[in-house]
Amino acid sequence: MGLSLSTWVHSRATDSSSSSSSAFQLLAVPTSSRLMVILNSSPVSPDSRSHWSSVHHSPHFILSACKQEAKRSPVELSSDGVRAKVGVKSGLHVWEVLWNPNHRGSHAVIGVSSKDCPLQASGYNVLVGKDLQSWGWELKTNGLWHGGNSLGLYPDFRRQSSTRILTDAKVAETPLPIPEIILLVLDADAGTLGFVVDGSFLGVAFKDLPPGVELFPVVSSVRGGANIRLRYLNGTTCDPPTLKALCGLSIRQVLGERRQNQTDKLPLPSSLQHYLLSSH
Known part of the structure; x- marks a missing residue:
């Protein structure tokens, strides 16, 4: 599961930057x-x-x-x-x-x-x-x-x-x-x-x-x-990221930069909403 999620994260990052004009x-x-x-x-x-x-x-x-x-x-x-x-x-x-x-x-x-x-x-x-x-x-x-x-x-x-x-x-x-x-x-x-x-x-x-x-x-x-x-x-450290960190990364990438402060609108427990805000 971790490998599949990591691959999906890579694809989301590629999609989010594909429209940029930066060389x-x-x-x-x-x-x-x-x-x-x-x-x-x-x-x-x-x-x-x-x-x-x-x-x-x-x-x-x-x-x-x-x-x-x-x-x-x-x-x-x-x-x-x-x-x-x-x-x-x-x-x-x-x-x-x-x-x-x-x-x-x-x-x-x-x-x-x-x-x-x-x-x-x-x-x-x-x-x-x-x-x-x-x-x-x-x-x-x-x-x-x-x-x-x-x-x-x-x-x-x-x-x-x-x-x-x-x-x-x-x-x-x-x-x-x-x-x-x-x-x-x-x-x-x-x-x-x-x-x-x-x-x-x-x-x-x-x-x-x-x-x-x-x-x-x-x-x-x-x-x-x-x-x-x-x-x-x-x-x-050399240890792989935790599943929690990878999930948080995936959610933030889906939200995009302009919606990083709108995690309170997601159907998520308040503790997870707080984690998303505090870790970015």
Whole structure:
């Protein structure tokens, strides 16, 4: 029953996004039920998991008092990074990164790293993904980087070649403008890293991440004044979602965004109505 319900949830998500004109929703790939439940749950209250590290950052990054914002100083010929205070070794976790596209410049990179990733280098380059201890997505070019090597574009346009926006090879190679809000999805159990843009999961960007190694969200920038905000949204263990969570997800998807606050009109017990409201 759980498998059948999970499949139905996937089909409902596909149906609900099919009418969107967003290029990213046309490039979306099916998500696991674990990730779908997280993305459709209320964010947890901000805590230390939403903080940039006050120790592990380039001296050219200045943190706000709340530690959720990191601002790069206007320094020339320097690539600078900052990583999250808290990393993970297991579970599926989602962070939100806010980074104004007008404040990125070249070599704006988001990804994950171990505690040994360098966070400052001379010149302008892709810092996250420059070594074997980090994996980065360069937002201006859509390129993936690891070990100092370019691993191709993300999203993977070839994988989505059947979509109607990718009939021209030149269009498929054109970088897509990445909006301000990016969700970083780290599955430490599966060893994968992916991203959600415009509400669409774009698939696995990196796989075979080292098991049992603590990994941290990390960004790097070369633009003076770049202000990057971090927030931990939610996470879960390797256990499959509960039937209660899957049913709640299915009901909310049927209701749609505009009717999320109308659960009191459903023929459901008051306790279930309260759960639907409190979990979204």
